[in-house]
Amino acid sequence: MTSSSLERPAQQADREREQDRLDLLHQQVGVLREHIARELRIVLRESTGTAQGQVERGATAERLTRRLAALDAAENGLCFGRLDRMTGDRLYIGRIGVPGAEPDDDPLLIDWRAPAARPFYTATAAAPQGVRLRRHLHTRNRRVLRVDDELFADVSTVPDDIQLSGEAALLAALRQSKTGRMQDAVATLQAEQDRIVRSPHAGVMVVQGSPGTGKTVVALHRAAYLLYTHQRLERSGVLVVGPNSVFLDYIGQVLPGLGETSVLLSSVGGLYPGVLARAEDHPGAAEIKGRLVMADVLETAVRARQAAVTGPVDVAIGGELIRLTRRFLADAAARATEGGVQHNLARPAFREAVFDELAGRLARVIGDIEAGFEEVLADQVDVEALERAVGKDLASVFGEDVSVYDIRAQEPIEFAERKADWLDKLPHDPVARKLMDSLWPVLTPEGLLTELFTDPDRLAEAAPQLTEAERALLLREPTAPWTLSDVSLLDEAAELLGFDDRAETERAAARRAAQRDYAQGVLDIARASHGEDGTAGAGAQLNAADLVTAEQLAEWHGAADLRTVAERAAADRSWVFGHVIADEAQDVSPMTWRLLVRRCPTRSFTIVGDAAQSSDAAGSTSWQQALEPFFGTRWRREDLTVNYRTPAEIVSASRPVLEAIAADLAPARAVRDGAAPPRCERTTTQEFPARLAAVAAEAARGGEGGRVAVIVPSATLERLATAVAAEIPGTSWGADADLEQGVVVLNVRQVKGLEFDSVVVADPQGILDGSARGLSDLYVALTRAGQSLHVLHPGPLPDVLRHLAQEAT
Numbered sequence: 035m036t037s038s039s040l041e042r043p044a045q046q047a048d049r050e051r052e053q054d055r056l057d058l059l060h061q062q063v064g065v066l067r068e069h070i071a072r073e074l075r076i077v078l079r080e081s082t083g084t085a086q087g088q089v090e091r092g093a094t095a096e097r098l099t100r101r102l103a104a105l106d107a108a109e110n111g112l113c114f115g116r117l118d119r120m121t122g123d124r125l126y127i128g129r130i131g132v133p134g135a136e137p138d139d140d141p142l143l144i145d146w147r148a149p150a151a152r153p154f155y156t157a158t159a160a161a162p163q164g165v166r167l168r169r170h171l172h173t174r175n176r177r178v179l180r181v182d183d184e185l186f187a188d189v190s191t192v193p194d195d196i197q198l199s200g201e202a203a204l205l206a207a208l209r210q211s212k213t214g215r216m217q218d219a220v221a222t223l224q225a226e227q228d229r230i231v232r233s234p235h236a237g238v239m240v241v242q243g244s245p246g247t248g249k250t251v252v253a254l255h256r257a258a259y260l261l262y263t264h265q266r267l268e269r270s271g272v273l274v275v276g277p278n279s280v281f282l283d284y285i286g287q288v289l290p291g292l293g294e295t296s297v298l299l300s301s302v303g304g305l306y307p308g309v310l311a312r313a314e315d316h317p318g319a320a321e322i323k324g325r326l327v328m329a330d331v332l333e334t335a336v337r338a339r340q341a342a343v344t345g346p347v348d349v350a351i352g353g354e355l356i357r358l359t360r361r362f363l364a365d366a367a368a369r370a371t372e373g374g375v376q377h378n379l380a381r382p383a384f385r386e387a388v389f390d391e392l393a394g395r396l397a398r399v400i401g402d403i404e405a406g407f408e409e410v411l412a413d414q415v416d417v418e419a420l421e422r423a424v425g426k427d428l429a430s431v432f433g434e435d436v437s438v439y440d441i442r443a444q445e446p447i448e449f450a451e452r453k454a455d456w457l458d459k460l461p462h463d464p465v466a467r468k469l470m471d472s473l474w475p476v477l478t479p480e481g482l483l484t485e486l487f488t489d490p491d492r493l494a495e496a497a498p499q500l501t502e503a504e505r506a507l508l509l510r511e512p513t514a515p516w517t518l519s520d521v522s523l524l525d526e527a528a529e530l531l532g533f534d535d536r537a538e539t540e541r542a543a544a545r546r547a548a549q550r551d552y553a554q555g556v557l558d559i560a561r562a563s564h565g566e567d568g569t570a571g572a573g574a575q576l577n578a579a580d581l582v583t584a585e586q587l588a589e590w591h592g593a594a595d596l597r598t599v600a601e602r603a604a605a606d607r608s609w610v611f612g613h614v615i616a617d618e619a620q621d622v623s624p625m626t627w628r629l630l631v632r633r634c635p636t637r638s639f640t641i642v643g644d645a646a647q648s649s650d651a652a653g654s655t656s657w658q659q660a661l662e663p664f665f666g667t668r669w670r671r672e673d674l675t676v677n678y679r680t681p682a683e684i685v686s687a688s689r690p691v692l693e694a695i696a697a698d699l700a701p702a703r704a705v706r707d708g709a710a711p712p713r714c715e716r717t718t719t720q721e722f723p724a725r726l727a728a729v730a731a732e733a734a735r736g737g738e739g740g741r742v743a744v745i746v747p748s749a750t751l752e753r754l755a756t757a758v759a760a761e762i763p764g765t766s767w768g769a770d771a772d773l774e775q776g777v778v779v780l781n782v783r784q785v786k787g788l789e790f791d792s793v794v795v796a797d798p799q800g801i802l803d804g805s806a807r808g809l810s811d812l813y814v815a816l817t818r819a820g821q822s823l824h825v826l827h828p829g830p831l832p833d834v835l836r837h838l839a840q841e842a843t
């Protein structure tokens with residue numbers, strides 16, 4: 035590969051000069067920090083005032099705390115670049131912007147997201163964009179270790195291969211051993227990535243790229259960029275959705291490291307507040323639950339709980355048998371839900387209609403009886419005497435407040451009073467309450483789904499569109515855990531059912547806890563800003579922690595909701611995000627797309643993924659097909675073309691698998707080569723677990739502190755992981771795997787989006803046979819390695835990997 039520019043060796047004098055600059059920057063950040071901490075202490079010291087004042091102070095404290103957090107986050111690698119322009123001026127590029135000491139001074143540091151910083155990522159020898167020199171500063175613990183320069187002046191050759199910005203810095207970043215946590219790439223973003231990160235496109239953008247092309251890098255940096263550029267997003271927040279919690283752990287540090295707190299990272303299983311689904315369905319069940327038709331199934335299931343009776347309903351109440359006709363109930367149900375009112379919200383209207391009918395009928399029936407009495411009595415008996423005689427009995431039948439006086443009252447007044455009387459009583463009447471619970475029960479999403487999937491009759495009634503075999507796949511035990519594919523159904527059900535008290539109560543409790551935690555956080559920061567030895571910093575008089583406890587502060591701020599945007603959004607199903615970023619989006623099911631669009635009705639989406647890596651039976655292999663129902667044709671596609679993760683030797687190993695998925699697919703070009711060719715080894719079924727453990731141990735020994743993944747078929751994960759753990763203590767595996775351990779054992783679903791220095795793919799045929807999209811799964815497994823790949827197969831090698839055996843012999 036040809037370099038895009040001429041690099042010159044870093045001079046010691048340059049390094050020293052840059053060290054001076056870095057010292058100045060850190061000093062200025064220290065001044066800023068002390069200034070903000072002092073403001074925060076003043077806010078905390080102010081005595082309580084009006085409720086409005088408290089809210090405003092709460093908001094100010096939150097803003098200042100966020101600024102302190104952003105300064106903290108920028109500490110490592112504060113400044114990483116310099117641009118010298120042809121015009122002679124010079125810009126330093128870093129994680130945050132740092133103003134000069136005086137208001138009129140030029141900024142000391144430009145935020146990487148500012149327009150002025152752009153040429154740092156996009157200038158090339160062919161199109162230098164006014165840049166004469168681009169310098170990368172490599173720093174650690176506030177020390178400048180090295181500088182790499184690219185001079186764009188006097189370049190006589192134009193590159194004919196991949197154009198890399200800051201090639202030396204990029205390759206140095208890529209050579210580092212993996213830590214089990216993704217690092218940000220602000221210092222080395224490449225031009226094609228930068229274009230997507232900064233895209234002004236407000237609608238739906240699909241970023242397609244082969245494994246290792248930096249789709250996740252682009253997605254996360256785009257979130258940070260959008261938050262920087264669009265202030266409004268700070269209030270509404272950005273939602274980043276990933277495939278599972280191991281993946282979220284892997285990427286979890288990137289955005290806080292960039293100082294961003296308004297981003298909610300969630301796995302698909304965590305998108306419904308109050309439930310963290312981890313279990314997986316049978317692939318067949320997952321596929322069915324992901325179909326859009328499930329929205330109709332749930333709607334039918336809800337309707338079946340709305341007075342959907344097959345005949346009249348007889349109610350034994352008030353000593354009478356009142357018949358409610360099917361027609362009456364259907365009309366009342368239709369009126370209650372008119373205009374799309376949700377089930378639980380429609381219940382009061384339906385109840386009012388039914389109670390009104392019951393009360394009227396009871397009042398009339400009793401009125402008729404009494405009128406009959408009166409006629410008979412008027413002819414034959416002394417009414418006054420009878421009143422005295424039966425008054426007691428009537429009261430015992432109809433209640434204390436039905437007096438004999440009523441018998442002689444005027445009919446309309448009498449009827450109205452009796453009806454009103456019943457209307458007061460019915461809400462407390464056990465028969466009436468039971469009637470309502472059976473005709474129109476209050477439903478929770480969890481209850482609705484449990485009933486639906488545990489009762490074959492209910493399911494058959496709600497899902498006539500599914501075959502009997504399909505319905506059988508959906509049936510489960512009442513105690514079965516929620517699965518990943520249940521989450522979008524729970525959300526859909528919540529949408530149909532409407533407000534649910536229980537969730538609100540939980541939310542209020544979470545809010546109180548968060549306020550306490552927040553208050554403690556404020557105090558911790560105030561304490562830290564006060565100086566490690568407990569003495570006040572320049573100009574400071576009091577330490578907030580000396581003044582108030584976390585509880586007092588939480589109470590004092592009670593009127594304001596002090597949680598970060600991400601925390602508030604996480605607890606609120608109805609939160610509307612300003613932008614949604616979906617990673618590994620090829621696996622998102624239609625029902626989950628429906629949920630995501632509800633979270634962002636303005637349809638501002640960045641969708642990143644690789645159609646060839648789709649292993650979810652409910653996902654899609656075609657963007658057009660997957661997105662059309664939700665976004666029509668209003669989306670734009672961008673492609674990433676360079677593979678940063680996998681060396682060329684490993685890319686070639688996976689190529690035939692990719693071609694078997696679809697003949698027209700080609701892998702992205704690898705930025706590196708020179709890795710050892712992948713190893714392929716056959717073993718026997720008996721020896722397989724022990725041999726796998728030995729191969730993993732060998733990879734761990736050779737990895738120089740790097741990370742090793744053993745990727746196995748789901749069906750044999752437990753057994754094989756146990757064998758590996760017996761050989762390598764500390765081996766971690768499964769849905770809770772700790773990626774910071776040297777060796778992890780995972781199935782393909784768990785390994786999605788991750789990367790390791792060395793990868794052992796165990797039993798490729800088992801991986802192929804493990805799902806309907808086995809080829810895509812095998813492709814994912816083969817493309818996780820940054821340094822070395824080993825394939826171990828008990829039994830014959832699958833056809834798509836034959837070339838490995840030939841290369842190995």
Ligand SMILES: Nc1ncnc2c1ncn2[C@@H]1O[C@H](COP(=O)(O)OP(=O)(O)OP(=O)(O)O)[C@@H](O)[C@H]1O
Nearest residue numbers: 219222223224245246247248249250251678679787
């Ligand atoms: N500009 C860059 N600078 C430094 N490292 C980069 C850059 N772009 C990508 N990388 C590195 O390349 C690797 C692959 O990136 P990433 O995980 O974003 O790829 P991906 O396209 O999401 O892959 P997959 O499809 O497998 O999920 C990561 O280690 C990432 O840090």
